[in-house]
Amino acid sequence: MAGLSSSSSGGGGGGGWSLGRCSHAVVRALPESLRQHALRIEKGQEVDFARAEREHQLYVAVLKSKLGLQVLELPADESLPDCVFVEDVAVVCEETALITRPGAPSRRKEVDAMKKALESLNLNIIEMTDENATLDGGDVLFTGREFFVGLSKRTNQRGAEILADTFKDYAVSTVPVYDSLHLKSFCSMAGPNLIAIGSTEAAQKTLKTMQQMSDHRYDKLTVPDDAAANCIYLNIPGKGHVLLHRAPEEYPESAKVFEKLKDHMLIPITNTEMEKVDGLLTCRSVLINKTSEL
Amino acid sequence: MMTETGPDSEVKNAQEEHPQQQLEAVATSPTTVTTGPGPMANNREAEANEKPRAQADSRSAEPGMDLEEKDYSETDGLSEKTTPSKTQKSPQKIAKKLKSAICRVTLLDASEYECEVEKHARGQVLFDMVCEHLNLLEKDYFGLTFCDSDSQKNWLDPSKEIKKQIRSGPWNFAFTVKFYPPDPAQLTEDITRYYLCLQLRADIITGRLPCSFVTHALLGSYAVQAELGDYDTEEHVGNYVSELHFAPNQTRELEERIMELHKTYRGMTPGEAEIHFLENAKKLSMYGVDLHHAKDSEGIDIMLGVCANGLLIYRDRLRINRFAWPKILKISYKRSNFYIKIRPGEYEQFESTIGFKLPNHRSAKRLWKVCIEHHTFFRLVSPEPPPKGFLVMGSKFRYSGRTQAQTRQASALIDRPAPFFKRSSSKRYTMSRSLDGEFSRPASVSENHNGGVESERRDEDGEYSGWQRSEAEDEFEEVTTPTKIKELKFLDKPEDVLLKHQASINELKRTLKEPNSKLVHRDRDRRLPSSPASSSPKNEDETPKGTPEKASESSVLKPEAATDSSVAGTKKAEPEVFVHHRVTTAETTQVDRDTTGGKETTAMSHIVTTESISVTSDHSTKPGKGMSPATELRSTSPISSSSSGKEILTSLFGATAETLSTSTTTHVTKTVKGGFAETRIEKRIIITGDEDVDQDQALALAIKEAKLQHPDMLVTKAVVYRETEPSPEERDKKPQES
16 A cells, blocks of 8 residues: 555555556557547548557557566457557546546447456456446546546536546546547646647647646646647656657657656657557556555 | 624624613623622513613614514524523622523534533634634634524624624534635644545535545545554454445445455554545545526526635536636625626637626525635635725625635644544544534535525515625616725735735734634744744745745745745746835725725825836736726726727826817627626726816716616616826836837
8 A cells, every 4th residue: 555654655645646656557459440439539541450459559569578567468359449548448546447438329238348457466346337427548648636627528417427436535627628539638747747738729729727726836848749638657767757749750740748857768750650640658558556465 | 603693783782771780691790690680580680671772772773673572583483492501600700691602513523512602603703613612723623503484504693792693592502614624734734634524425425425435435444444443353343333424325345345445554642543534635626615596697506615716617517617716806796696706818809797696695606605614715815804884885795704825824823733633533523413414415405505585675675674795796777876886895806916015014923912812822822933834844835935034924924925926827926025015015005995885096006007017027927907096997997908908997097188088998798608698888988187076976977878778778887986197207217118
């Protein structure tokens, strides 16, 4: 349990500095049905499935080999074209996992495999059973100190309420999401007190709202591209601050911004294919920190 | 804490008619005892005498008299109820008892403390007795509450008579934390932290402070360590924690987890365990949030949470908006509506007002008071003096206790060996304890919620004329004569800071000189010249370290600077220290505030503002601050950062036209989530001329004209100030600086 050794970093009471601590990750293989049937905001280029698979394998390899996480790989399910985007079906904070009720009806069955996986990790599981509630994990930004929940097409007030009920230690603020699929379509945590944010007006507006709602003061890292503002911050013992961010080939200007972070171990990740179906870096994993066996 | 002026003045009348009795009440000499057949009879007689006269009085007074009649009769009943305990007391005390009342105070460990206070005693007397009983020195974080006839929790105002506040209610009180210190580690004494822990444990088990299983376990385990000490294999067998209460729904699993954790704390002292407890509790999102039920403009149920940082708006458990104190320019209430006026944002030009509907007038006023108190305590250096003068409309209520800055300053001087105290059993914390559940128990009527909405009295003013005054910050619908117009201001405004500094210097001086706090007094001479920080190693965050070589006054001033800087934003305090020195020299200027009708003499203000402006360059984010000629004007121009605001300010100086001129019109339309949208038109009318101009008449004309121009709108507010011609050199300075 966190917080035993030092009161100031107390685990239970909303300590802000355990952000990014991570021992386990849950990922899921991508089904071929993703190519044709994955949900997307707008029709665009076709997904190169082979390339998508390669990108995903690389992503998993980084988590597993490079960062030394214990990775649970769930098998793909052809009947669930979006199942690779595991982030949306579970929100894990400390020892508690909230199994969500995804906003897209076609994705509701994705939760089953996730629930089993998280149970196997002995997490305290809360299920969102209320039929009026919807919540995608992609709309949930945990800053280490509090939650922001984007009210989007996929996430509603009731879903946010259940999240607040689940994680009672933390303030849960709702923020409107304009023009984007998810809250994290244009922001994410890039460090313990650092919010990466895209440059579009909508993104900046949302950040303003978040700043107003918060008792804490966050630093912000503005990147030119909204999609590149979705990155993965980890704090791995022995490696320190680790940041998985979009590769320079995809978003050169944004990559330059990340490269200025001197304290971070930077790992560029290519995500060209998944982005065609609105998948960003955080979408493909659920990160868990197990400090001890229960 | 409903202290309407009507009833107040009425009661005062009653007192004036009975100076004799009052004297008796205070006197300790046995001679006064002989005035009646016996103590009890005498007491009854006094009551009996008082009652009809009071009634007679109130009949001649406002319609509020009904309440008063009830008050008195019920007080009679009370005195009879307390009879048995009185007779048990020693005869020595008879003289006092004549006019004393028994107070029952529920303490934080759920035990009850009983004491007698003189019947007309102010709240402070009782509060001090309780703190003495508790051996508590850092008492400013605490307060007494009582329940009113609607079972609503009210704070006992220390500066007012208890009797007037509780009205018909029983003399039962609860001792509770009023201001939750954001950083409990900064408290000086363990005993203070102990009481804070008890409060938080109560908050937790009542569900007022929600937390997760993990946190329940963690906090519970520290509570066990504090209470039972080290885990002892012989003593602690079985489920030794099951008698203690830690959570609203305590499970066996939770108890097991607590015991597991408890075993790992060996060697931790109770005081350390409590620090750990508080360090974790303070991070909880609902720590120190005082919730009030309300509705937004669309009639949706929301909660308003008042806390150290500002006002939080919740819908169900979700935070939907937040207004930090610096963002709020003014708070007010009218009838059952509660309003906050918001400083314009970065890209907005104008301020906006957001309204909320409270269950009734009293709850609106209660919320307003709690806001004033929290703002003063956490944001200001010293309390603002209550508005003076008969022209003041609205409530004269202000927080009169010490602010956090002052209490830290004072407690830095505490110099006593750590008092011994027994940590009482938390067994007493049963669920039956009638604290208020908020979120967790939505079904229950919580403290500040009144199920029934008080009948809407549109013509409330007429019915309770006495209330007109007590209705603070009201926006007056009818502006009849200009002399009546005076705006009360909420204070998170830079322009008020200077005045406050002055007041705070005086206040701090007083605090340190007067034996109000004996401990402070005791060591003053020895300690004062040294830095407060050095005398209290814990006092490290906001209180800047004083420099030892400075005179006592400068060390007094430092924490002020700290708070001031937080008022102004996130700036650090150091550069501003000098400002306060300067202000000190301009002592006389403070008087401006108290001149009648908000009319102020400009020349004097200039001294203050000019002085300060030369130093506080880091306030430049708020142009206009300190530059306008009169405080009142500045307070109405928080938007002075926008160009239009500035123009107005400068045009005041430049205006030489002999006639009336309307200088500007601004529109505000804004919708804020969780509130109303309002359209607001502000007009600034500058009347310039020499002494002969009938300014009152000119203003009346101008208002009339404004009404004609916008027949569908209300004149809600008019602010009048008068300035005299600034001296030429002053005038020259101004434009340069703005």
